[in-house]
Amino acid sequence: MRELMRYARNPVVVAVSALLLALPAIFSITGQPFYANMLFLSLMYGVAALAWNLMQGYTGMFSLGHAAFFGVGAYTVMVAMLYYNVSPWIGIWLAGVMAAAVGFLLGFPLLRLRSHWFTLATIAVGEIFKLAFAHWGYVGAARGLQAPIVGPSKALYYMQFTGPFVYVYVALLVLLVEIVVLYRIVNSRTGYYFQTIREDEIVAKTLGIDTFRYRMLSLVISSFFTGLAGALYAVRFHYVDPFAVFDLITISTYISVAGIIGGIYSFIGPLVGAFIFVPAAEYVRVKIVSAFPRVFGLHVVVVGVILLLISLFLPEGVMGYLKRKGYIKTG
Amino acid sequence: MAETLLRVENVTKRFGGLVALDNVSLEVLRGERLGLIGPNGAGKTTLFNVISGIYKPEKGRIVFKGVDITGWPPHKITRLGIARTFQIVRPLSNLTVLDNVVVGALLREPDISRAREKALEVLETVGLYEKRNMLAKDLNLVEKKRLEVARALATSPELLLLDEVAAGLRPREVDELVGTLMELSRKGITMIMVEHVMRAVMNFAERIVVLHFGRKIAEGTPKEVANNPQVIEAYLGPQD
Numbered sequence: 044m045r046e047l048m049r050y051a052r053n054p055v056v057v058a059v060s061a062l063l064l065a066l067p068a069i070f071s072i073t074g075q076p077f078y079a080n081m082l083f084l085s086l087m088y089g090v091a092a093l094a095w096n097l098m099q100g101y102t103g104m105f106s107l108g109h110a111a112f113f114g115v116g117a118y119t120v121m122v123a124m125l126y127y128n129v130s131p132w133i134g135i136w137l138a139g140v141m142a143a144a145v146g147f148l149l150g151f152p153l154l155r156l157r158s159h160w161f162t163l164a165t166i167a168v169g170e171i172f173k174l175a176f177a178h179w180g181y182v183g184a185a186r187g188l189q190a191p192i193v194g195p196s197k198a199l200y201y202m203q204f205t206g207p208f209v210y211v212y213v214a215l216l217v218l219l220v221e222i223v224v225l226y227r228i229v230n231s232r233t234g235y236y237f238q239t240i241r242e243d244e245i246v247a248k249t250l251g252i253d254t255f256r257y258r259m260l261s262l263v264i265s266s267f268f269t270g271l272a273g274a275l276y277a278v279r280f281h282y283v284d285p286f287a288v289f290d291l292i293t294i295s296t297y298i299s300v301a302g303i304i305g306g307i308y309s310f311i312g313p314l315v316g317a318f319i320f321v322p323a324a325e326y327v328r329v330k331i332v333s334a335f336p337r338v339f340g341l342h343v344v345v346v347g348v349i350l351l352l353i354s355l356f357l358p359e360g361v362m363g364y365l366k367r368k369g370y371i372k373t374g
Numbered sequence: 375m376a377e378t379l380l381r382v383e384n385v386t387k388r389f390g391g392l393v394a395l396d397n398v399s400l401e402v403l404r405g406e407r408l409g410l411i412g413p414n415g416a417g418k419t420t421l422f423n424v425i426s427g428i429y430k431p432e433k434g435r436i437v438f439k440g441v442d443i444t445g446w447p448p449h450k451i452t453r454l455g456i457a458r459t460f461q462i463v464r465p466l467s468n469l470t471v472l473d474n475v476v477v478g479a480l481l482r483e484p485d486i487s488r489a490r491e492k493a494l495e496v497l498e499t500v501g502l503y504e505k506r507n508m509l510a511k512d513l514n515l516v517e518k519k520r521l522e523v524a525r526a527l528a529t530s531p532e533l534l535l536l537d538e539v540a541a542g543l544r545p546r547e548v549d550e551l552v553g554t555l556m557e558l559s560r561k562g563i564t565m566i567m568v569e570h571v572m573r574a575v576m577n578f579a580e581r582i583v584v585l586h587f588g589r590k591i592a593e594g595t596p597k598e599v600a601n602n603p604q605v606i607e608a609y610l611g612p613q614d
Contacts, residue, residue: 232486235476238466238469239469245428245464249426249449250477251481252477
């Protein structure tokens with residue numbers, strides 16, 4: 044904690060934080076919802092990518108199925124609100140708990156697998172969740188769930204604000220909680236044990252580490268915070284459908300691409316990656332893909348090109364590169 | 375009479391049709407330095423893997439400190455007090471030398487800063503203190519072998535299994551390593567050394583067990599074993 048407070052006094056960190064706090068207000072005043080939305084999405088993917096990297100970068104478990112936890116989180120907020128009249132202010136945290144519970148249960152089959160077999164299974168899990176939710180009447184099947192528009196007196200309770208501006212602050216709050224919790228974890232014995240498992244699971248066992256338990260812990264914490272990211276999606280867009288929140292490309296893959304671009308062997312890297320990749324992807328979606336409406340899958344091509352360039356020029360990610368060049372010491 | 379720390383009873387381990395360990399029994403007393411030798415494929419490393427819980431034996435028992443640990447998972451065996459090194463070194467490559475050892479120390483000392491203090495002491499003992507901030511993958515082989523020992527030691531074991539820690543070392547380095555190990559032995563750590571480097575094992579061990587094709591063929595002081603005709607035959611082939 045003391046170390047975290049030292050970062051809080053670092054001028055770069057202070058400047059970036061101040062900017063993040065000021066920007067939504069500035070965008071709101073100048074009337075630029077597109078950029079405020081871009082900021083929101085960067086934060087949302089950043090929350091998910093940091094969580095994803097607890098598994099990938101720290102524990103060595105490459106998931107391409109984080110949409111399962113993201114989607115469960117998103118649906119939890121909607122179900123809690125629509126069927127149980129629970130405010131999304133509480134629903135967001137319930138979403139984390141529900142996603143963590145799903146992660147825990149999935150852990151029993153998933154954790155029997157390692158390396159690329161594990162990754163393949165996570166893809167399957169994400170796809171299974173998409174199909175299951177698309178056929179589950181209780182959650183609206185393929186139509187999904189939509190929050191009704193409420194009057195101004197109930198807007199705060201149901202978290203319905205005009206435009207993206209307030210949601211950026213909600214996302215910042217979630218991100219802050221996540222950073223504090225994850226930072227403490229990765230700098231504790233648990234964090235050391237995660238990294239030992241990543242480097243060599245047999246050695247981890249012979250050093251007295253119950254590797255199943257710690258891989259499970261990594262999965263559960265990761266799914267908790269990914270669930271929070273999904274919850275942010277639900278409160279922001281008031282609408283969830285299985286093909287959006289369980290998507291293999293725009294959720295699972297985007298999360299991992301953000302992490303890889305930022306640098307998986309860096310604590311804050313995935314957040315940095317989200318702030319590079321998400322605006323780029325949004326720009327492409329809005330400005331380029333819409334200009335070529337008949338070219339399907341153009342956004343995927345763009346993701347592919349970005350990944351190719353990163354693997355060629357910055358294989359260790361942006362933060363890894365900065366560390367290697369000595370521009371930054373930690374992070 | 376010192377107490378028996380480890381008892382291996384009639385252990386058999388098969389891989390398909392190959393019998394890697396065939397009804398092997400041995401005892402190690404507390405504080406003892408036991409050498410375990412034998413030609414390649416004799417089953418020495420397999421025995422270590424059985425004792426440390428990586429493999430489960432088909433038959434037989436492993437009793438440590440009076441507790442039957444047969445079939446226990448490796449992490450529980452380590453917690454009970456058995457640590458090991460790996461013949462083919464397995465450094466945690468992308469962690470620093472210090473952090474490699476800190477992970478071991480965290481087993482008994484959950485507090486990071488105290489685990490670090492202990493790790494630094496251990497690094498001092500094995501002579502890696504100066505290299506503590508290097509990444510483990512950047513060490514040379516001699517240093518990686520020492521790191522194996524350091525990491526195992528950091529778990530505060532009562533029994534240390536050393537798997538060919540002297541392989542690839544020059545004679546002077548072998549003597550240094552044996553010196554370090556003797557010092558640890560004086561501190562009360564029981565050790566079993568699997569070794570091909572005779573210079574190491576003959577100087578180090580008080581007693582030697584010889585394995586050949588998974589069977590125990592001889593046991594005794596280094597001198598007795600070196601003059602045992604069966605052992606000579608196992609290493610050099612039939613003598614006429």
